[in-house]
Structure formats: C-alpha cells, structure tokens
Amino acid sequence: MTILFEVKDRVATITINRPEALNALDPETLAGVNDAFQRANAEPEVRAVIVTGAGQTAFCTGSDLKKTMPPKESFAELTFGRLQGYYPFAGLDIDKPTICAVNGYALAGGMELALACDIRVASANAQFGQSEVRVGSIPAAGGTQRLPRTVGQSDAMLMMLTGDRIDANEALRIGLVSRVVQQDQLLATASAIATRIAENAPLAVRAIKRLVRDGQGLPLAAAIQSEQYVLGVLRDTADRIEGRRAFQEKRKPDFKGM
Numbered sequence: 669m670t671i672l673f674e675v676k677d678r679v680a681t682i683t684i685n686r687p688e689a690l691n692a693l694d695p696e697t698l699a700g701v702n703d704a705f706q707r708a709n710a711e712p713e714v715r716a717v718i719v720t721g722a723g724q725t726a727f728c729t730g731s732d733l734k735k736t737m738p739p740k741e742s743f744a745e746l747t748f749g750r751l752q753g754y755y756p757f758a759g760l761d762i763d764k765p766t767i768c769a770v771n772g773y774a775l776a777g778g779m780e781l782a783l784a785c786d787i788r789v790a791s792a793n794a795q796f797g798q799s800e801v802r803v804g805s806i807p808a809a810g811g812t813q814r815l816p817r818t819v820g821q822s823d824a825m826l827m828m829l830t831g832d833r834i835d836a837n838e839a840l841r842i843g844l845v846s847r848v849v850q851q852d853q854l855l856a857t858a859s860a861i862a863t864r865i866a867e868n869a870p871l872a873v874r875a876i877k878r879l880v881r882d883g884q885g886l887p888l889a890a891a892i893q894s895e896q897y898v899l900g901v902l903r904d905t906a907d908r909i910e911g912r913r914a915f916q917e918k919r920k921p922d923f924k925g926m
Contacts, residue, residue: 671700672722673707678715678866679859680708687723692732693756693777701781702759709762712925715866715873717762718858719785720769721778724851727769727794730776756809760784763874765865769858770794771851775833780809783818786877788844789858790836791851796844797833817884819843869907870925 672683682704684691693701701719708717721727756777760766768785775797782788782796798807798815806812807828816824819842827834836848849857865873875898883891902908906926914921 670694670697671704673704675708675711675714677863678713679862680704680711680714680717681855681859682708682717682719683722684720684728685722687721687725689732690726690729690773691721691723691778692729693781694732697732698756702757705759705762705766709764715764715870715925716862717764717766718769718855718862719766719781720855720858721771724771724793726773726775726778727771728775728778728781729773730778730780730799757781757784763877765862765873765877767858767862769854770796770845771854773797776800776807777809780807780811780814783814784810787846787861789847789849789854789861790839790845791854792836792848793851794836794839794845794848795833796827796839797831798828799831799833801829802831867923869905869911869921869923871905871907872902875902 670684670686672681672685674681674683682701684693684697684701686692686694686697705717705719708714757780760781765787766785767787767789768782770782770788770790772791772793773795774782774790775795776799779796779798798811800807800811807815812828815828818824823842826832834842834844836845839845840848847857879891879895879898883894886894907921907923910923911921
C-alpha cells in the first residue's frame, strides 16, 4: 500500500509509503493522499491529522517524473469538465487541523504538500526546495501562493527562482517550520502537538483554522468582524459551557464537539 492510515487517541496519521522512490507522488499515491485526508475529515473520532513519509531519507520528493506525464484530457476538461478539482492537493482542504512531520527531503510537490498543512515540524536532516524551475515548470500545487504567505516574498522568491534547497535550521529561521528536532523524536513531537490539539474543543479548533485561512484574503476590519460573528456562533455551545464549568471545578474538560 502506498498510503498508510492509522487512528490513535483521536489523531489520524497518514504515511506516504514509497520509500524506495523517495516517497514521490505517482498518480495512485497522490489520489491516496487526497482520499486519506478526506477520510480523516469524515471520521467523527478524528480531531487532528498528521502526514509524514516512510523511511528516514525523504518526506516526499514531489511528482514521480517517471510515472507522471501530461494528462490526455485538455486543460478545459480538467478545469470545467468531469474531472473537476484538478488542483493536486484539493483533498487537503479539510476542517480539521493538519500537521506535517518532515523527515528528510521535502522537494517540489513534497514541499507544497507540507505548505498545505497548518503546522510543520522537521527533523534535523530535513531539506526543503521548490526546484520546479530547474525542469522548466513552476510550483503549481499552491507553491507560488502559499510560500510567500508563509515566509515572506523575498525568501520565497529566492527559493523558487533559484530552485536551491535550504536545510532545517534555515527553514526554522524563515518561519517555514515551527520546530526542528532529532529524527528519532519527529513523530513523537508531531503526535504530542496533535494530541494537545485533540484535547481542545473541536468546534473552537476548527473555527480558528477557518478564520485564520479565510482571513488572510480579507481586509483587517472585515476579518475581525468575521471573528466576532464566529464568537457569537460558539457562545452557547455545550463545549464552551463545559470549558467554563471545568475551569470552575478545577478538572479536565470533556469536550464533545457540540
């Protein structure tokens, strides 16, 4: 199986399982990644999602150029026809928080997969690169848009226009990742973060994710207005009342997502 899926303690872990191909994405594996995220989003018991790669060498090196050729369909068919949703990582657009555990190389589409997640942690041997320009292409799985929003225009342009790689420490410096840890601690670190998220009120967690992502494209005043609307929606939820009662009673809250 090219995609492994496991749920433990309300956290789904998705593993790209092609270590012999540096976890490159052939069409089957790409479809499997999208399906796995949609499965995690649909399962009520899952409250957070981790994605990683099998082995110690690579998280994901992008499209498998040996197996990924231009599609036979016209672009118009892919965009407006029976295969809507041609954007490679369309399935990753889910309500639940996503954490990318980058072990080794995250190159081209692999880096864009990491960028599509909400939080990124990296092993000390991780390397990141948007190398598409070197093979006559562009980072068209969200890279040209997500990378500048994540690290700023200058660092993003430097990476995309040169195709050069950066190491884990540089990725931490520019804000591409939140943590750098030793490789044997990577999954434990990602799991600890995911578990802490999963312990929080699910509706509030999903609301924060949606507000942050949607708000990036809004003027500040409109974004704050949206924030206040969501606060009003959450005000009388059972979980918000439970959170206050648990605080008063000095106990751990039992959130139900209601």
